[in-house]
Amino acid sequence: MNITSSFLLLTILSTLALNAMADTSPSDTKHSLADLVNLSDVPGHPSTLWTGIGRLRSSRNSYCTATLIDTRNTAAYSDSAPAYIITSQRCLNTNSAGEYSYYGGIQRNVHAVGMVHFNNFENKLGQTKSYAFKKIAWQSDLNLDIAIIELKAPLSQLIRAGVHPLKIAPTTPPSGTEIIAFGIPKRSHLSASQCTQLPAVAIASAPLVNTNVLANHCADITHGGRGGPVLDKASNELISVTVASTYAKNGNEKCLDLAPCEIKEGESHWSANTHYSAPVSFLNTCFSQGELDADALNCDLNNRLSIVFDHGQKLPARLLEKVATDKTPEPDTFNIPFTVKTPFYRYKYTHNLAACQTAHGYSAQTSSISAIINLKVDNRLGMHFLCIIGQPEADSALTTVQLNNAKIMATDRYAYTANITPEDYVHRQSTNSDKYSISFTHVSPFFERIVYKYGHYDELDCTDLQGYITLFPIGYDGYRLPVADKYPDLVGVNLPEYSTLTIPPTNPTEASWFGQTVKINITVKDHAIKVCTISYNRENIAMTPLTYVIKPL
Secondary structure, eight states, X not given: OOHHHHHHHHHHHHHHHHXXXXXXXXXXXOOOTTSOEEOOOBTTBOOOSSTTEEEEOOTTOOOEEEEEBOOOOSTTOOTTOEEEEEEEGXXXXXXXXXXXOOOSSEEEEEEOOOEEEEOOOTTOTTOOEXXXXXXXXXXXXXXXXXXXXXXXXXXXXXXXXTOOOBOBOSSOOOTTOEEEEEEOOTTSOOEEEEEEOOOEEEEEETTEEEEEEEEEOOOOOOTTOTTOEEEETTTOOEEEEEEEEOTTOOGGGTTBTTBOEEEXXXXXXXXXXXXXXXXXXXXXXXXXXXXXXXXXXXXXXXXXXXXXXXXTOSOOSEEEOOOOOSSOOOOEEEEEEEEESSSEEEEEEESOGGGGGSSTTOOOXXXXXXXXXXXXXXXXXXXXXXXXXXXXXXXXXXXXXXXXTOEEEEEEEEOTTOOOOOOEEEEEOTTOTTEEEEEEEOBTTTBOEEEEEEEETTTOOTTOOTTOEEEOOSSOSSOOXXXXXXXXXXXXXXXXXXXXXXXXXXXXXXXXXXXXXXXXXXXXXXXXXXXXXXXEOTTOOBOOXXXXXXXXX
């Protein structure tokens, strides 16, 4: 960045901080870019720095953020060169890109219908500039999680209209670098937050592992910030793209899809209020004369392995330790069919994530025709990994490039005594002041069924196991449980072999499961009501009982 641009960036940041602190009383907490700040074009210093940060939005109200990237890296660049935006691949679905299909792996040059809207400043209402998608040039959900979209208009047209692209950083800067994270929250405008970049980490987001993402604790950009750019504050260059976050999530969701956990020394760790972003400096070698060339020998996209796992045949995010008996517990077995575009593949099962990138222990090569892995997961606590590598030729040795691009699935085994309290809340129905609902969120495998009873506060004894009513979730994710095997106390009850229906309580309208949530409805009139609940995990171990007291108004 030249001196003029650097001065302009510092001026804008200083003005933003001053504007954010204006009109506050002495008792107010001062704000800066460490908080979330809505951005405006600074009067007297028209900003061209961030006009190229846009919103992906469709008629179905799908919100995400994307960045126009500067591909003018050679003298041979022409005015007809395409314009490309980069975002998280999770932002592309039928809500944002028309009626198109994506089942995982790598997808290239696929027609898509969508729009990106630039110039999203708070003081530029009604002055956004919109451009249509031409195609999804490149998309992957494996160890990268980004999408590159080509627009119908060439880059030169956007620049003439005042929409300026951002340069991709030549290298990923070190931990401790001051960064600015951008996003466009739902029903809002371009916002920014300043913080420092944290060390790169590996994360699991069921069922896949990403071995190299950058973490930060910038302020939450809320719904709409996914896909947003993370810039080097000093150079204003694009370092990475936000692909995941733990904001608005809780530890009960650890390692689930959209609630990533960090992997350290074979164990999963929950880092609250953390953003994760995919570094993109390697893309500098993937453009030639302003056009994306994913097949270029020096482009790392060329080394990515495309694997599509059959829907519904993935590893569960979490498993429970099997209850100890006189015999060694049998391993859990999973058949994992998948499609890979190389003629052969090899795989490895391990408890050590780093082992996925070493050749020792990989299976013999296997034909990729009707590929399926019969995986046996032992009873050891902690993380378990399945690493898969594609091989283009028979009898070839594994290369460093192949090992570094292994595709990894993970599951996390917890002790059967793990006591996870279900997320709950009590709600008074707005249409009737006497009626309340207690809702719980299903958390597999820790909270698989619930027993409950309720009655007069002074008369009900929660420690007396008589009178409890049992509920099962309806159609929850994960394998379903044979009632006779897991719940012998229910043998003889009129249930199907695999219970997917609510066990009728005394009054069928009192309580029921709705997908991932159970709701118990209570009427409170003249006296306080005590509600006793006990949840059970997949091994039928009781969790800590919960007691609720609901008082009449």
